[in-house]
Amino acid sequence: MELNVVNIKGEDTGRKVTLNDAIFGIEPNDHAIYLDVKQYLANQRQGTHKSKERSEISGSTRKLIRQKGGGGARRGDINSPVLVGGGRVFGPKPRDYRFKLNKKLKNLARKSALSYKAKENAIVVVEDFSFDVPKTKEFISIAENLKVADRRLLLVLSERNNFVYLSARNLKKADVIIASDINTYNVLNAKNLVLTESSVAILENLFKA
Incomplete structure (x- = not known):
């Protein structure tokens, strides 16, 4: 050409x-x-994205409600992923994409x-x-x-x-x-x-x- x-x-x-x-x-x-x-x-x-998991959230580890008798699901501390403000489950972590x-x-x-x-x-x-x-x-x-x-x-x-x-x-x-x-x-x-x-x-x- x-x-x-x-x-x-x-x-x-x-x-x-x-x-x-x-x-x-x-x-x-x-x-x-x-x-x-x-x-x-x-x-x-x-690859610098990062979210905090349950163990990395700053909050009380006190058990919110008793294990049984409340008529609802079992619940742990306030850092639980199912609560607003809790840690994220399987969130992004720093990684190399190359x-x-x-x-x-x-x-x-x-x-x-x-x-x-x-x-x-x-x-x-x-x-x-x-x-x-x-x-x-x-x-x-x-x-x-x-x-x-x-x-x-x-x-x-x-x-x-x-x-x-x-x-x-x-x-x-x-x-x-x-x-x-x-x-x-x-x-x-x-x-x-x-x-x-x-x-x-x-x-x-x-x-x-």
Whole structure:
């Protein structure tokens, strides 16, 4: 698949980039995508939720009513889970939600996500650029020139550039990531995928195995 390389003004530079069919042209595997996205979201969870159980509630341990003869159910102290203000039965406890996935499966999921974007014609290749200072207005102007400002976009850089990242940080519909950190969730979450010219080669080296 060949794409024209455009500059930040949206003008054709006359150069073309060939996207490797082994990365951008495979038959997508939906189950691999599901597992990789599930792992990504699970890894974002802090797992610090906690509720107090019966033994952790601060309250008197005095038996409220006698065991028999009251005409009702047996009842212990005021910390009982059946009473308002009592402890919680089988409540959440701090835990780690992370789980392992094989590297080959994760690569398959990411290539599947990239292939979906290629099939949707949602990939734009722009020549390499950088900012000397953070400029959100200039980033918005570039997105408008590339005709990707109306929907959520993911800009993939070949290397880290803090000024470009800071320029897009306050925009709800824009994310910036470097090619080596690309993941299935971010690719699918974006409607338009903007690749810098040099990031294409990095993606090919990343998935060549």
